Amino acid sequence: MKGRRGVLIVGTVLVLSGFGYLVWGGLGSNIVYFLTPTELLAKGSAAYEAPVRLGGQVVAGSIDWDPGALDLRFQLSDGTSSLEVRSKGAPPAMFKDTMGVVVEGTLNRAGVFESTNLMVRHSNEYTAPPEGHRPVDTYQTLIREEDDG
Amino acid sequence: MSERIDQRRAGVERAPAWLVVASAVALAAVIGAQIFGFRTSPPDMAMGDLQKIMYVHVPAAWNAFLAFFVVFWASVVYLWRRTERADLLAASAAEVGAVFTGLTLLLGSIWGRPTWGVWWTWDARLTSTAVLFIIFVGYLALRSFTDDPDRRGRWSAAVGIFGALNVPIVYMSVRWWRTLHQVQSTPETLSPAYRAALRLNGLAFLLLLIVFIAWRYRAARIERRAELVAEEAALQGSGLHV
C-alpha cells in the first residue's frame, strides 16, 4: 500500500507539473503565428525558399484575379513594407480588399511570395446591422462570390 | 423464466416524478429559448440568418465539454473508490457527451459551408472537437467489447481520464498548428442583441444535458439491477449460466 501511494504521488506530480508547464511555461504567449513582410525581409538571404507563414492586410486595389487561369496576385502589407503575393486557385469567399490574410509558402528569388495556402483571418465579431440595413444583400453577395469560385 | 419476469418488473418501475417534470421543463426550455432566439435577434451583418445556428451549435459544444468533465470526475472516483454508480455515471455522461459533440460537429459543418466556403477545415477548434469525439467513441466501443463489469469499469475509467487529459493538449497543439478559426466569442465581441439568447439557450441545453444523463443513468442502473437479479437467481439455482 505504501508503494502504491508513492506511485500515486509521483504520477500526480508529473501530470500537474506537465500541465503547469503548458499553462505557465510561456508556451502559449509570444507565439509568432506568422511573420509580417517587414520581418521576413529583415531575415535577408535566409528568407528565400524557406517555408513560412506571412500575414498582413490586402492593399486596397491591388487584387489582380484571373479566373480563367485561377491566378491571383495582390500586395500584402503590414503598414511599413509590402510584398507581392502570388496564389494559385480560387480565394476563399471572404477574401477582399483590406481584409487580413495569412499566406503559407515561400519567397522566391524574384521577391514574389509564392503562396500554397491562403487563409482569411475571420473576425470573431458578430454585429447586429444598423437601422435600415438589409443584411440579405451582404449575405447573398457572399453566396454569389462563393458560387463563382 | 423467473429472470425474465424480474427483468420486466425492474423495467416497468416508474420514473421518479422529479425526472419527468425536469424533462418536460428541459424540453419546454429548449423550445422557448430557440423561439426567443429567432424572435429577438436580428440577422448578422456578415452571415445573416445563418447566425441562428449558433443557438444550437455553441450550447451543444459547451455542454458536451461539461459532460466530458463529468466523465473525468466520475472515472477518477471509480478508480479511487470502485463504486459502481461512478462507473455507470461516467458511461451515461460519455454517451450523452458523444451525442452532443456529434451535433456540434454536424452543425458546425453546415455552418462552415456558406460562411467559410468549406464543409470542413483543419483548424484548432474543429480538429480538437473531432478528436474528442473519436476518443469517446473509442471509450464507448471499449465498453461494448468488455463483458466483465469490473474490468469494463476499470478500463473505461482509465480511457476516460486519459481522454479528458488529452483534450487541452490536443487543443493547444492544433491551435498552433492552424489558427483560422476565430478566437472564442466573448460577451464583448458578441453584439448585445445575441447575448441573452445565447445564454438562455446555453442554460436550456444544460437542463437537457442533465435530464439526458439522468435518464441514461437510470437505465444503466436498471440494467445492472436486472443483471444482479439474474445473477442471484443463477447463484441460487443449479444452472451455471446467467
Add this chain to the structure above:
Amino acid sequence: MSVRSEAGRVAAVAWKDLTAERRSKANFNAVLFLAALMLLMFGFALGPDTATLRTAAAGIVWLTVLFSGTLAFHRSYQVELERGALETLLLYPGGRSSIFLGKLLANLAFVLLVEAVLIPLATVLYDVPVGRVTWMLAVVVFLGTFGFVTLGTFYASMASRSRAREVLLPLLLFPMLVPVLVAAVEATAALLGGDLMAESGRWVRLLVAFDVIFLGAAIVAFGAVIEE
C-alpha cells in the same frame, strides 16, 4: 519497497522483453520490413516529384513509425499471454508500475532501433538534407517516440487482452496521439525547412509536457488496468 528494488524490477522486465525479442528477431525484421515498404509506397502514392516528397517527408516518416510501431505493442503483451506468464508476472512483489516502466523501456528500445534504420533510409529516398540539424533532430525523434511508446504500451495492455484487439488499439491510441504527431511532425518539418520562424523549440517543449503528463498518468493508472 524501495526505489532501488523497483528500479531492479524495471530493469528485469526490460531485459526479459528485449532478450526474448533478440532471440526471435522475427518481429523486429517484420516491423522493419513493413516500415520500409510503407516508405516506398508513400513515395509511389505521392509521385516522383522530389520537392513534394521532401515537403511531405516529416509527416510520412512519423506516420510510418506510428503504424509499424503499433505492431510492437501487441507483441509486448502477447509473450505474457501465451503461457499464462502474466499471472506469474503479477504475483511478484512490488508495484505494477515497475512492470509498465520495464515494458515501456523495452518498447522504446525497439521503436528507436526501427527508427535508426528507417530515418536514414527516408533521408535517402526522399532526398532530405539533415546534415546541419542531426542533433536537434535526434532530440525531436526521441521525445516524439517516447510519447508514442508511453501511450502505446499503456493502451495495448487493455487492447491486447480484449476481444477486438486489432481494431481497438488503433481506435483508442490514434486519437490520443494527435498532439504527439502534430508536434513531432511540425518540429521535424521546421528543422528540415531551416526553422525560419523559430518554431521547433516551441514544439519540442510541447512534446516534453506531453511526455511528462502521460507518463505520470500511465504509471498511476496501469495498476488498475493490468489486474484481473
Add this chain to the structure above:
Amino acid sequence: MVAEGIAKRFGRRWALRGASFRAEPGSVQAVMGPNGSGKTTLLRIVSTSLRPTRGSGFIFGHDLLRDADLIRGDVGVLYHAAGVYGDLTARENLEFARRMWGGAVAASVDAALERVGLTHAAADRAAGFSSGMTRRLALARLIMRPPRLLLLDEPYASFDAAGIELVHEIVRETAARDGIVLISTHDAERSAVVVDGVLRLKDGRVVPEEAPGLDPVRLAVEGAL
C-alpha cells in the same frame, strides 16, 4: 486462511457460486470436483490473481481484497500454463524471477536447476522443452523462493514418478514451515500420501464433508469416483 462465500462470474457464467472454507497453517488440502466445478478459479482467487465478484477472505491475517499486495509476496503457484517464457533459456527464466524478487532467494539458480534435474538444459530455450520439463522449470522457481501459500493446479499432469515425488517433497516442506497448500487434482490416490483434508467442489460451491476426521485415503478415493 478463511474464505467466505467466494463467487466469481466470467461474462455470463458463474465459475464459483459461493465457496466457503478454512485451512489451518501447516495443512495440505486437496481441492476436488468434476471439470468446470471451479477448482482453478478458486486457486486463482486465493492467489490474488483474480478478484472475486462476491465474497471475502483472510489469508495469514490479510484481507484478500484490500491487502492483496501483502499476500502476493507469500504466494507460489504451479499452474497448467507454467508462466515460463519460451524465448528465454531455463537459466534466464529463473534469473528473471530472482531479479523480480529483488535478489532475495533461498536457493541459487544453479541449486534449483540441479534439484529439478534441469542442469543439462540450463542454456536451452524453454520453447523447446517438453511439458514435463517446462513444469520442472516452474518447480525450480518454487524451490528458489519457498512460498507460505502454495497453490498447485493439476500437479500430476505430465510428470514422471520422480517429478511427482519432487512435487510431494515441496508440498511437505511447505507444510512443515506452517505454510498452507491447496492442490487441485482428480488423482485422489496420488495426492492421498500428502493431503490432510479434501475440499470437494460441486457447481461452484463447497460440498460439506459429512464426517470430518475420516481416513484421508478413503475420502480421496471417493473423490475420484
